[in-house]
Amino acid sequence: MEWYERLNEYFPEHEMKDPDHFQALIEDKDVYHKEETTEYLLLYAEFPTFLFIDYLLIHPETRGKGIGTKVLNKLKQKGKTILLEVEPVDREDEDTVKRVHFYRKNGFKKADRIQYRRENDAGQVYEMNVYYWSPDDNEPQRDILEKMAKACAEIHNFRSRRYYGREVANPDEVLTWKQH
DSSP: OHHHHHHHHHSOGGGOOOHHHHHHHHHHOTTEEEEEOSSEEEEEEEOSSEEEEEEEEEOGGGTTSSHHHHHHHHHHTTOSEEEEEEOOOOTTOHHHHHHHHHHHHTTOEEOTTEEEEEEOTTSOEEEEEEEEEOSSTTOOHHHHHHHHHHHIIIIITTTHHHHHSSOSOOHHHHEEEOOO
């Protein structure tokens, strides 16, 4: 799976799914889709009320040419809320800064009321941020939390015990509502 190798080269190891998990999602989960072109690779789930972008990779030679924006605009045309996970900005890692800038430039907001913490295979906790775009500018973050919980349960945890020996993203454990 050449596409898997490309993802694996770009995304941190703790964010990657097992190749067999990907295959199961693509083949057995009706809501999960893979789009691959010479310019980008997109893996996402389409639920009745929202989309969850699992991975978006713009091929290095086409970055900075508006491809990512075109992909997002195509998804926005479906008229559903779009959710995705983004690593927190690390000033020492320019890619994290660029990613956040890219999503913000494309109208995505950080769900600052949602804390999202997962564990890697070694049991180390890492944090991700939930970003969203909504056709309804005033969509409550409580609704975003519910949608993210569904993505965790149905995508990240799909047969996860078989591939990882554990539930990798139990929504009740990894998602927390932050009080202001």
